[in-house]
Each structure stands twice: as structure tokens, then as C-alpha cells.
Amino acid sequence: MSPESLDNLTISKSVRSKSVKRTGRLKVIIISLVILAVIAGVYLLRSGAVTIETTTVSQIYPTQSFTLLNASGYVVAQRKAAVASKTTGRLEWIGVEEGSLVKSGQLIARLENKDLKALVLQGEAGVQSAQASLGQVRADLADAEQSYKRQKKLLQLGIVSQADFDSAEARFKRSLAAVKAAEAGVRGSNASLQGATVNLEYSQIRAPFDAVVLTKNADVGDIITPLGAAANAKAAVVTIADLSSLQVEADVSESNLSQVKKGQPCEIMLDALPGSRFRGVVHTVVPTADRSKASVMVKIRFIDTDSRILPEMSAKVAFLEHEAGKADQQPRIAVNPAAIVKMKAGEGVYLIKDDHVLFVPVTVGARLGDMVEVSGVKSGDKLALKPLDKLKDGARIALPEKM
Numbered sequence: 001m002s003p004e005s006l007d008n009l010t011i012s013k014s015v016r017s018k019s020v021k022r023t024g025r026l027k028v029i030i031i032s033l034v035i036l037a038v039i040a041g042v043y044l045l046r047s048g049a050v051t052i053e054t055t056t057v058s059q060i061y062p063t064q065s066f067t068l069l070n071a072s073g074y075v076v077a078q079r080k081a082a083v084a085s086k087t088t089g090r091l092e093w094i095g096v097e098e099g100s101l102v103k104s105g106q107l108i109a110r111l112e113n114k115d116l117k118a119l120v121l122q123g124e125a126g127v128q129s130a131q132a133s134l135g136q137v138r139a140d141l142a143d144a145e146q147s148y149k150r151q152k153k154l155l156q157l158g159i160v161s162q163a164d165f166d167s168a169e170a171r172f173k174r175s176l177a178a179v180k181a182a183e184a185g186v187r188g189s190n191a192s193l194q195g196a197t198v199n200l201e202y203s204q205i206r207a208p209f210d211a212v213v214l215t216k217n218a219d220v221g222d223i224i225t226p227l228g229a230a231a232n233a234k235a236a237v238v239t240i241a242d243l244s245s246l247q248v249e250a251d252v253s254e255s256n257l258s259q260v261k262k263g264q265p266c267e268i269m270l271d272a273l274p275g276s277r278f279r280g281v282v283h284t285v286v287p288t289a290d291r292s293k294a295s296v297m298v299k300i301r302f303i304d305t306d307s308r309i310l311p312e313m314s315a316k317v318a319f320l321e322h323e324a325g326k327a328d329q330q331p332r333i334a335v336n337p338a339a340i341v342k343m344k345a346g347e348g349v350y351l352i353k354d355d356h357v358l359f360v361p362v363t364v365g366a367r368l369g370d371m372v373e374v375s376g377v378k379s380g381d382k383l384a385l386k387p388l389d390k391l392k393d394g395a396r397i398a399l400p401e402k403m
Helices: 003-008 015-046 062-066 113-156 162-202 253-260
Strands: 052-055 057-061 068-076 080-083 089-094 107-111 204-206 209-216 238-241 246-253 265-270 273-290 293-301 314-320 334-336 342-343 346-353 356-361 363-368 371-375 382-386
Touching: 052 089, 062 068, 062 314, 062 363, 068 253, 113 162, 162 204, 246 253, 246 273, 253 293, 265 293, 334 363
Parallel strands: none
Antiparallel strands: 052 382, 057 334, 068 246, 068 314, 080 238, 089 107, 107 204, 209 238, 246 293, 265 273, 265 314, 273 293, 334 371, 342 346, 346 356, 346 382, 363 371
8 A cells, every 4th residue: 555545544633523522422411311310210209208297206204194393403411511620730631532431420630739739648747746636635634633533532631732622623624625625626637638638639620420521622731720711721621411311402483382392202313313213202391482583492302312312413303293103113115196006907106217117016005194105116216107197018208308
């Protein structure tokens, strides 16, 4: 083949450009057709789905059906103390920390007390000295009494003179007075010793009752003073509370106070223990109102105790119409009665699974207020509520769009 023939076989640039343009337009058309097909498919699917309203399976307690009133408040220890010392001194030792259990009379902390111990020793020595002096004057009294009696007999016999008898009598009376003075001295020394002992005991900080340590307010080296007026001085060493005296203090609106009375059964729920409910009873209605909140404080005593209950926990109180039994304290699974479907095979609900529903048979129990107890589903499950007559097992659904 000649070179001229090869040149004639070359594809011109204009022809090649037209081919590329046709290929690009073809791709665009294909992609557009695919998108339209997808949109049409989604539309067809949605047009076959039933738009429904939903409800949720709940866990409720039977006590909710006979609750008269609900109120909120806090757990408060009715027996609480900031333990301090009656004397001023530097904290030398502390033997407790937050959470420590203490018994009545237990030594919690100690102040420096060497000077007070010295005063006690001085008082003991004073008592011993006074007792020795008393023993000496009592011996003198015994001798003076014998001499007086002897001189009295001799005077009656005319053996001694009146002057000798008068001298013996005066010595006897002086010995009596000396004994009384020595006895008073012993009492005074004992009182001084007792005062020194009491002051020494003031440096020993003890628990006033069985309790739990809530806060530790001072450390070794701090100055402890009763008034806490000195710079950097501490008034209290620890704060303690008797956990057996815990009560819930709740505010009840004045308009609802007629529904509350002393001795009324209650149910207490703590935010810190959401899975537990505790029995309680109205201990007292405080006889004064808070004008700023238009409420009255009601104190609720715990019947059921638990070591997990701590002071200052937030609490909710349900005031009950009557006392709750053991069965009333067990949680129940309940649903809106309108979600239950009656079929030939029995009663059931439509459980929502992704974009469709499943028919789940349930056993219907007692009525619990606006709800009804069921078994066969669990708390948190979502159920179809309306329109149930347009649904069947496996039917596609669509949820209403949220505004």
C-alpha cells in the first residue's frame, strides 16, 4: 500500500469529536432514566404503605392507679450535728473520714492537750495533799478528844485545875474546826481536779450519737475554736448524721393540702435509684406555710430502709389513697387499650419493625388506670395505634413526618 493510501485512512478530528459528544449525551440519558426509575419505585412503595400513629409499651406500677397526689422534695436527716470542741486548741489527731460509721461516745478527734494533762496531774496532787492534811488533823482531833475527856473526869475528881480543863477543851474545839477545814479543802481539791478533768475531756472530741460522717471540715494542724471567729480557725471538725432518722421533706401546694394527712401511706422514688420504690408514711405536716411558694412542708418517714439512701438526695413522693400491698410494688407492662387488636385467634398488637408491622399475640390482664396490663411485649416497644383496620401481619407502614 502506498503512503498516500495510509494518509487517507486517518480519522479526522471533527468526526472524532462528534462521536464523543454522542457518547456523553447517551450516558446522561441513561443516568436520568435510572433516577426516574428509582423515584418511581419509591413512590410506588410509599403509595402502598399505610401511614400510622404509634404508641409505646410502658412499665408502670399499680400504685399509680390509686395515687392521689405527687410532690417532690429531698431526703433530709432529722438528727444531724456539726461536731466541735468547747475549748480552743490545735487539732492533733482525727480518726474518721467521709462515710465512716461512728458510735455514740466514740473518739473522733483530739486537740493538743499537754497543758490540760498537766493541770489534771496538779489537781490530783492537790487532792492527795488535802487528803493527807485531813488525815493529820483527824489524828490531832482524836488526841485532843481523848485529852479533853480525860481532863473532864479528872476535873470532876478534883485532881486537875479548871484552867487545865479549859485548855484541853479549847484544843479539842480547835481540832474539830481544823478537821472541817481540811474536809472542805479536800472537797475543793476534788472540784479543781474535776474541772481539770472536764477541760481535758473537752479536748477529746466524741460522737454524740450513732451516725455516719458526712463531711470532714478540718485537718490536723487546724485551730479549732467554739466560735470560729479567729482567722483561719474552724468551728466544726466533722458533720455527722443519723441515717436512721432520714425523712423526705416535700413541698405540697396549699390547694392540695386537704389530700394529705398524718399517717397516710406513701410511695417514695429517688432519682438516684430509679429502679426502686420505697414505702413511706406521712410523719407530720409542718404547721406553717411558705408564702413565697404557697406551699406547706410535709415530712415523710421511710418504712423501707436501704443503705443506698443518702441525705440531700432528690425524691418524688406519691401520696396514696390506701396502703400498697406487695403485689402493688411490682412493675407491670402496660399499653394503651386502643392498640390491642381482637382477632379470631386471640388478642394481639402490631409491633413496629423498621418499615413494616408484625402481629404479636398478647395476654391482657388487669386495668391500670388509663392503661391495661399485657404480656408478650416488653417496655419500650413501639406499637401501631391507628388505623388498625388497615393493617395486617407484615404490612408496610409509613410514619407521619415530624413538623
